[in-house]
Amino acid sequence: MGNLTRTGQVGDGREEALAAYVVSHAAPGDVDDVIRVIDKYAYQQATLINVGDEKGLLLDAAVRRAKPRLLLELGTYCGYGALRMARAMPPEARLCSIEFSAANASVAQRIWDHAGLGDRVTVLHGTLGDGGRTIERLTTEHGFGPGRLDFVFVDHIARAYLPDLQRILDQRWLRPGSIVLADNMKVPGAPRYRAYLREREGTEWRTREHHTHVEYQSWVRDLVLESEYLPSAVAAGSGGTGTAPA
Numbered sequence: 001m002g003n004l005t006r007t008g009q010v011g012d013g014r015e016e017a018l019a020a021y022v023v024s025h026a027a028p029g030d031v032d033d034v035i036r037v038i039d040k041y042a043y044q045q046a047t048l049i050n051v052g053d054e055k056g057l058l059l060d061a062a063v064r065r066a067k068p069r070l071l072l073e074l075g076t077y078c079g080y081g082a083l084r085m086a087r088a089m090p091p092e093a094r095l096c097s098i099e100f101s102a103a104n105a106s107v108a109q110r111i112w113d114h115a116g117l118g119d120r121v122t123v124l125h126g127t128l129g130d131g132g133r134t135i136e137r138l139t140t141e142h143g144f145g146p147g148r149l150d151f152v153f154v155d156h157i158a159r160a161y162l163p164d165l166q167r168i169l170d171q172r173w174l175r176p177g178s179i180v181l182a183d184n185m186k187v188p189g190a191p192r193y194r195a196y197l198r199e200r201e202g203t204e205w206r207t208r209e210h211h212t213h214v215e216y217q218s219w220v221r222d223l224v225l226e227s228e229y230l231p232s233a234v235a236a237g238s239g240g241t242g243t244a245p246a
Helices: 002-007 014-025 031-044 051-066 080-088 102-115 133-141 159-172 185-189 191-199
Strands: 068-075 094-099 119-127 148-153 174-182 207-214 223-231
Touching: 002 207, 014 031, 014 080, 031 051, 031 080, 031 094, 031 102, 031 133, 031 207, 051 080, 051 148, 051 174, 051 207, 068 080, 068 223, 080 094, 080 102, 094 102, 102 119, 119 133, 148 159, 159 174, 159 191, 185 207, 185 223, 191 207, 191 223
Parallel strands: 068 094, 068 148, 094 119, 148 174
Antiparallel strands: 174 223, 207 223
């Protein structure tokens, strides 16, 4: 875990090995097959810390409900979550994925190129907390602006969940009805992020809790939060009823 925090990689070469495995075993240009091969690698070769197949179904469903045109992913890792979002999002949609590890960004790009995603998905090496550099790139190069962001997938370092959500809000990128999906709310957990949403339930956010399991196994429970950003005019009179379980 210490190496993951410092480098974004497990530290035994499994991420680079995954890229080689995908290129060798998945059909070129076939997103479905690339996803299948990554899942197979995670079950049979080495466990990965991407969202995984079980929680991936929640991600798929949330993207389809949102019908987004502009998506943001915080934490690319090896590109698995982006593959699932690219498959589920409308054809005209665009996804930007932010990754603090240059090595992971390179692995993800190799996998996406093999899957044939083209310019529908872009990886940016950086963080939202890097002094404004990545935010500036998103704004000037990728069309981010007030009310333009429809969907956010949060799946990076737990301590950055709440600060990065606040940075997104400060930029006013979200619109009424935008969806923020956050993984790993039990393992390793992001208690400040969860408390923030609970305090604002029914006024600024409406959140569903999806009870599930840690990726690629069925014995450690995890939690995914799906939060809808509420329009201020409606939210003021909505009178929230608390966090609703899935």
